Amino acid sequence: MELRHPFITNPRLTIFYGIFWLIASAVMMLILIFSNGLDYWAAFVEVFTSILVFAFIGASIWYVIRFSTLENNSILRIILAHLIAASIIVFIWMYLNVILVKLLNPQALEWMQKGMINKIFGGYLMYVIYVIFFYAVNYYFSFKEKVRNEGKLIALVKEAELHALKSQINPHFLFNSLNSISSLTMTDPAKAQEMVINLSQLMRYSLKHGQHEKVLFKQELENNKLYLQIEKVRFGSKLSPVFDIDEKCLQLNIPNMILQPLYENAIKYGVYEATEPVEIKTVCRCNEDFLQITIKNSYDPNVISKRGEGIGLRNIRDRLEIIYGNPHLMTLEDNRKEFTVTLTIPQKMN
């Protein structure tokens, strides 16, 4: 969330704020002159010292709001914080008032002392109005940010869906699988049938879960096992998937279709280029706050020239950042022998 003052980030708001207080000051001056019978200078000094000075120091009340948000603090703490802040601000305000009146219009001092209690009360009242105003501003800004993020999220999910669809129906994957099936129909029809069924199930999953944001880790894992099974028919002993899954993680949540691009990469860079068996190891651990998934594959550094963060990996990072608001949920490790991707999926949403 934004830490800078809204008056700094939003000049329009600052201008409105200024105009509002100038009009209020003008009205106040007219009242003082015409109904209380003050002379122009006295009225000006009064308005300047009480209203404009408060408008100036009052802007700092935003920071009190910012650090005692309604969501994260107990009511008692919030009230206490505001009470202390209000007293400090009213004290500073009164102090400046006295000094400025002494300097500009000493005759008014006596008149001022009489109205002291009223004025202090007025100061507290102004403080309350400010608090309401800034809470509203704050709420409005975070609402706007949320709307913006949601839009981004929808776009990214759309893209991931499309990508998942495209990669599950990745022409390479599809045509090679069909060729394998064509071969199996002659040598092992039962296996050919199994592969057709697996392929259908894989595609059905991507169509069915397109719209939802999260699924059970169990579902996502099963779907990816299906994918690996199909690839296993093609690659035979070259592809050796190993799973080390903590049973209790299966019921946790995970954004859908977030794992398949990782397995695709592991196959593309690890298995495809290999002539020896390549292990793709999936390790999953969790506690009540996090689900952590590590996918590791070995590869031949002589064949793969460079491996940065390709589009597939970047999409995953972006999606996690948008959903959980943290850019560090995916980590990559490449020691020129093994490539490791670790995803950390928070389970508690704030």
Add this chain to the structure above:
Amino acid sequence: MTEKLRTIIVEDEELARNLMKSFLAGNDKIEIIAECENGFEGVKMINELKPDLVFLDIQMPKITGFEMIELLDHKPQIIFATAYDQFAIKAFEHNAVDYLLKPYSKERLLEAVSKVSDRVQKEGVESDVAEKIMNFPREGFIDRVVVKDRHKIHIIPVDNIRYIESMDDYVMIYTNEGRHIKQKTMKYFEDSLDPHSFARIHRSYIVKIDQINEIQQYEKESYIVILHDKTKLKVSKTGYKLLKEVLNF
């Protein structure tokens, strides 16, 4: 009946090999003399056994079918096979080369075989297919070059290239480790290497830009570049202009 075509299958997937073999089983035009699971093996077997026909998969581990044909001393007839590779298909169509799209039918395979068989009877076993495909311009920039000296195949990442020198029909590729000869044109490398990293500074030289240490005036209108390892290379007038452009001086 003429002699059977001595055939090698180069295909990394066992199921795909099985399919092809079962389609060809009992065929009176084909005799399968070897099967290879990857490009390294393919190069070795083709150069050794000198087959009449090769079935060649494009997407293979280690080196692709395209890279493979660059390394052949013996140039047989080739029928390519690919699942989905837009560039490959373009290259095949453009050069009227036989190819199979996976999954293919038995009829389609036999049709390709008959065509090759007819051609062999008319024109002989030697084929220019490899040549044609080899020099078909790539899309985008290459990131590695595959070379063979004596019996070993090297995969050179383009980042390791220092400079390339033309030698008639060949080029000599100089890397930090040594030099490798390759049967390709300078034009091919000029087009396939990223111009942000490589510059054709002379009819005979392409240099990796970050290898240049110094550019010296040599005579009135001619220059030389001196690389970090003190190698001196001639720069032509156009080459000098190009260097000025990329290096901004």
